[in-house]
Amino acid sequence: MKKYVDYLIKSIFAGVMIGIAGTVFLRVDNNIIGSFLFSIGLLVICMYGMNLYTGKVGYIFINSFNYIYELLVTIIGNFIGTFLVARLVLLTRFKGVSEKALEIVNLKLNDNLLSIFILSILCGVLMYIAVNNYKKINNEIGKYSCIFMCVMVFILCGFEHSVANMYYISVASLLNLKSLLYILIMVLGNSTGSILIALYYNRFYKN
Secondary structure (H helix, E strand, O other): OHHHHHHHHHHHHHHHHHHHHHHHHHHOOOHHHHHHHHHHHHHHHHHOOOOOHHHHHHHHHHOOOOHHHHHHHHHHHHHHHHHHHHHHHOOOOOHHHHHHHHHHHHHHHOOOHHHHHHHHHHHHHHHHHHHHHHHHOOOHHHHHHHHHHHHHHHHHHOOOOHHHHHHHHHHOOOOOHHHHHHHHHHHHHHHHHHHHHHHHHHHHHOO
16 A cells, blocks of 8 residues: 555655646747756656656556556646646636647647547657667766657647656646546557557567
8 A cells, every 4th residue: 555655755756757747838938948947847757766657657568467457546646746837826826827728628629539639648758768769878978868759849840748648738727627638549550559669669679
């Protein structure tokens, strides 16, 4: 039981970091600078050993069956963390954050589910590469730069990150059945992309 409590706490803190990263992205007018600063979320998550669903799901086939429960706890914790930051931000003077998030979320919710799924797959690929390279590369510059590049690419391309969108949807106050469905599709897409590139890595690259 304590193991899953620890997983939940680490997952909530990961959600908090993504919420903070999402806030700075919404506060910056330049998307390139915003995407660079957003990377601090994943960087801290990796450095502090927090649990982010998109960084963990790719390892599902090299772990025991119980890993599925860990993933479920992780995605729940990520949602709690992002929702918490969103509610706190809405209590501050950052009104512009909510307004900008509303524009972003409306664009996503007006897209079709197939498009959302495909864009989520591509994001999942990049998230596995970022986290796995952080774990495997011994060179400090290499492991850190990979995180920044992968995060910047997924944001600038407009790929869909399920946990980041949990924050945007929460801070835009658009949590409803439709947005939850879109989050579910994003989770499935992120999972698919991450698992596919992980299978490739384990089959053709891993020593």
